[in-house]
Amino acid sequence: xxxxxxxxxxxxxxxAENVDTDQxxxxxxxxxxxxxxxxxxxxAAWRYLPDGRPNPEFVLNLPQYxxxxxxxxxxxxxxxxxxxxxxxxxxxxxxxxxxxxxFADIFYNNALKNGLLPIPLSESTVNMLMDMVxxxxxxxxxxxxxxxxxxxxxxQQYAFQxxxxxxxxxxxxxxxxxxxxxxxxxxxxYERAWGK
Amino acid sequence: MTSTPKTLFEKVWEAHVVKQDEGAPxxxxxxxxxxHEVTSPQAFNMLRERGLRVRRPDRTxxxxxxxxxxxxxxxxxxxxxxRLQVDTLRRNCEEFGVTLWDIEGPTQGIVHVVGPExxxxxxxxxxxxxxxxxxxxxxxxxxxxxxxxxxxxxxLATQTLLQHKPKTFAINVEGELGPGVTxxxxxxxxxxxxxxxxxxxxxxxxxxxxxxxxxxAGRMTICNMSIEGGARAGMIAPDETTFAWLKGRPYAPSGDxxxxxxAYWRTLATxxxxxxxxxxxITADELVPMVTYGVNPGQGVPIxxxxxxxxxxxxxxxRRDLLAAxxxxxxxxxxxxxxxxxxxxxxxxxxxxxxxxLRMAAQVVKGRKVADGVQxxxxxxxxxxxxxxxxxxxxxxxMEAGFEWRNAGCSMCLAMNDDKAGPxxxxxxxxxxxxxxxxxxxxxxxxxxxxxAAAAAIHGRIIDVRDIL
Numbered sequence: 001x002x003x004x005x006x007x008x009x010x011x012x013x014x015x016a017e018n019v020d021t022d023q024x025x026x027x028x029x030x031x032x033x034x035x036x037x038x039x040x041x042x043x044a045a046w047r048y049l050p051d052g053r054p055n056p057e058f059v060l061n062l063p064q065y066x067x068x069x070x071x072x073x074x075x076x077x078x079x080x081x082x083x084x085x086x087x088x089x090x091x092x093x094x095x096x097x098x099x100x101x102x103f104a105d106i107f108y109n110n111a112l113k114n115g116l117l118p119i120p121l122s123e124s125t126v127n128m129l130m131d132m133v134x135x136x137x138x139x140x141x142x143x144x145x146x147x148x149x150x151x152x153x154x155x156q157q158y159a160f161q162x163x164x165x166x167x168x169x170x171x172x173x174x175x176x177x178x179x180x181x182x183x184x185x186x187x188x189x190y191e192r193a194w195g196k
Numbered sequence: 197m198t199s200t201p202k203t204l205f206e207k208v209w210e211a212h213v214v215k216q217d218e219g220a221p222x223x224x225x226x227x228x229x230x231x232h233e234v235t236s237p238q239a240f241n242m243l244r245e246r247g248l249r250v251r252r253p254d255r256t257x258x259x260x261x262x263x264x265x266x267x268x269x270x271x272x273x274x275x276x277x278x279r280l281q282v283d284t285l286r287r288n289c290e291e292f293g294v295t296l297w298d299i300e301g302p303t304q305g306i307v308h309v310v311g312p313e314x315x316x317x318x319x320x321x322x323x324x325x326x327x328x329x330x331x332x333x334x335x336x337x338x339x340x341x342x343x344x345x346x347x348x349x350x351x352l353a354t355q356t357l358l359q360h361k362p363k364t365f366a367i368n369v370e371g372e373l374g375p376g377v378t379x380x381x382x383x384x385x386x387x388x389x390x391x392x393x394x395x396x397x398x399x400x401x402x403x404x405x406x407x408x409x410x411x412x413a414g415r416m417t418i419c420n421m422s423i424e425g426g427a428r429a430g431m432i433a434p435d436e437t438t439f440a441w442l443k444g445r446p447y448a449p450s451g452d453x454x455x456x457x458x459a460y461w462r463t464l465a466t467x468x469x470x471x472x473x474x475x476x477x478i479t480a481d482e483l484v485p486m487v488t489y490g491v492n493p494g495q496g497v498p499i500x501x502x503x504x505x506x507x508x509x510x511x512x513x514x515r516r517d518l519l520a521a522x523x524x525x526x527x528x529x530x531x532x533x534x535x536x537x538x539x540x541x542x543x544x545x546x547x548x549x550x551x552x553x554l555r556m557a558a559q560v561v562k563g564r565k566v567a568d569g570v571q572x573x574x575x576x577x578x579x580x581x582x583x584x585x586x587x588x589x590x591x592x593x594x595m596e597a598g599f600e601w602r603n604a605g606c607s608m609c610l611a612m613n614d615d616k617a618g619p620x621x622x623x624x625x626x627x628x629x630x631x632x633x634x635x636x637x638x639x640x641x642x643x644x645x646x647x648x649a650a651a652a653a654i655h656g657r658i659i660d661v662r663d664i665l
Contacts, residue, residue: 031277082342
C-alpha cells in the first residue's frame with residue numbers, strides 16, 4: 001500500500017449525495033481477476049456518452065479538473081455494494097483522498113486499506129469547499145494526515161477524525177495482514193478455547 | 197450478582213473477540229467465510245504473493261453466482277470474462293482446498309441462498325462474504341456482513357478481521373401484516389422512513405411481534421436489505437422457527453451436538469432491559485405494499501401514495517437528488533405510482549428468490565398471462581430452489597403465463613451477465629437496489645415484493661396486488 005502523509009493538490013467537486021458504488025464503477029466493469037486498470041470504469045455512466053465518447057459536461061472531463069487528486073462529494077459517499085473495485089477505480093484514476101460529510105461503512109474501510117484517505121468534514125464545510133473549487137479550480141488544498149488537517153490557501157484549517165490505528169497504517173503504508181499474522185498465537189488460543 | 201443485560205448483537209460480538217489492543221480495532225473471529233467468483237480472485241492472488249495458505253478451508257465455502265449466465269447454455273458460449281472468473285475460482289478452490297458449489301454440480305446458487313440452505317448459517321455465528329448482502333444471514337441470529345476484497349484476503353489467511361464495534365439500533369415492527377403485505381414491504385417502509393444512511397455505524401436488530409411471525413424467507417428478505425438502510429448487518433433473534441428450518445440441513449449440527457447447539461442458541465436473544473443506542477418503531481397493521489420511484493431504496497412510497505413533490509422537501513440537497521432521480525426515472529413529481537407502465541419483470545435475487553418467494557409470485561400468476569410486450573423472468577436463487585419449484589409445478593405456472601424460467605444466479609439484479617434491461621426501460625424488480633444503471637445502462641428500476649412484481653407482469657403496469665388477490 002502506498003503510504004500517505006501529506007498531499008498538496010487540486011480538487012474536483014462532485015455535487016451529489018449518496019453516490020453509490022454502482023455509479024463509482026458499474027458491475028459490468030468488475031469482470032477482471034486483477035486490480036489493474038479499474039480507472040477506466042470510474043463513474044462510467046456519467047463520464048461517457050452512450051456511444052462511448054467522453055461526456056463533455058461531466059466534471060472529471062473538464063480540463064480544469066483533469067489533474068485533481070482530491071474528490072469532494074455529498075453525504076453517504078460510497079453506499080451500496082462491498083466492491084473494493086470502487087476504491088481501486090478511484091485510486092487507479094489518480095485520486096488520493098475523498099472529502100465528504102460522511103461515508104458508507106464498507107466503502108470507508110475499503111478506502112483505508114488502499115491508501116485512499118476518506119476525510120469526513122461538516123456538511124457546511126464540504127459545501128464551502130465545493131463552491132470554492134467550482135469558482136477557482138486551480139486552488140490547491142493541503143491534506144496533512146499526521147496533523148489530521150485540511151488547509152486552504154488562505155490558511156484556514158479544518159481538523160478531521162480518523163482512528164489512531166488506521167492513521168498509523170496509512171502513514172506507514174501497512175495493511176492489516178501484518179498485524180493479524182503477528183497475532184496468530186492469540187487466534188489459535190481462541191480456537192482451542194472455543195472448540196473451533 | 198446479576199450480569200448487565202445484553203443485546204443479541206453484543207452476545208455474538210463478545211463471543212468472537214479474539215483480542216482487543218488499546219487504540220486498535222478488535223480482532224474478530226469469523227466462523228464461516230463465503231466466497232464467489234467476482235470479489236475473490238484478487239484475494240487469492242494476495243495469498244500467493246505473500247506465500248500464505250487458506251488457514252481454515254473447512255470454514256470457507258465458494259459458489260458461482262454474480263457473473264454466470266442464467267440461460268441454459270454451454271460454457272463455450274459464455275462471455276469470455278465470466279468464463280475466466282469461473283475458471284479462476286475453480287483453480288483457486290482446488291489449489292487452496294476450498295469447498296466449491298460449482299455450476300456443474302447440484303448445489304450452486306446465489307451465495308446468500310445456498311449458505312443458509314446448506315445449514316452453514318448458524319445462530320450466534322459470525323459470517324462474512326465479499327458481498328454487501330451478507331447481512332441476509334442475520335435472519336438466523338448470526339452477525340453477518342459484507343467485506344471488501346482486501347478483507348476477504350485477511351479472512352482467508354487468518355480467519356479473522358479487524359473491526360470496530362458498531363452501535364446497536366432496535367427496529368420494532370409490531371402488529372399484524374394485512375393480506376398482500378410482505379416482508380419486502382416492511383423493509384422498504386423502514387428504509388423509506390429511516391433513510392439510506394440512517395443505519396450507518398449501527399447493527400439493526402429487527403424485533404417485535406410482526407417479525408416473530410415471519411417465516412425464515414421473510415426474515416432473510418428483511419435482513420438482506422439492512423445494507424440498503426446503511427447498516428452493515430441486521431439481526432433477528434433465533435427462535436423455534438429458526439431451529440425448525442435449520443434442523444437436518446447438511447452443515448447443521450446433528451445428534452447430541454444439535455441439542456447442545458439449540459440450548460446455546462436459546463440464550464442469544466436480547467435480554468430484558470438491554471439498552472440499544474437507537475430505536476425505531478413501525479406498526480405492521482398500517483403498512484401497504486411498497487414501491488420505489490427513485491434511484492435509491494429509500495425513495496419509496498406505499499402503492500396508494502404518490503411521488504413526492506419538490507416543495508415537500510426542505511433540504512436543498514434532497515431536492516436536488518429528487519429532481520435528478522425523477523429526471524433519470526422519467527417520472528413527474530406528485531404522480532401516483534399505481535398505473536405506471538413497465539417493460540420487464542424480474543423475480544429473483546438474494547432478496548426474493550427463495551421457494552417461498554416463488555410460491556407467492558405463482559399464486560398471483562396462476563391461470564393468468566403476462567401482459568403483451570412485457571418480458572418477464574423468474575430466476576430461482578439456487579439449484580435446490582429450482583428443483584423444489586419444479587417438483588411443485590411452479591415452473592409450469594410461470595411458463596404457461598409467459599415467464600422465462602431461468603437457472604440460478606444473480607442475473608438482472610446487477611446485470612453483470614447478459615440479463616440486462618435496455619436504456620430507459622422500466623423494470624418491476626424483486627431485487628434490492630434501484631441505483632442508476634444497476635439493471636443495465638440507463639435502466640429504470642422499481643423495487644417491490646414478489647406479489648407486486650407478479651401483478652405488474654400480468655397487467656403491464658404497477659397495480660395494487662391486493663386488488664387481484
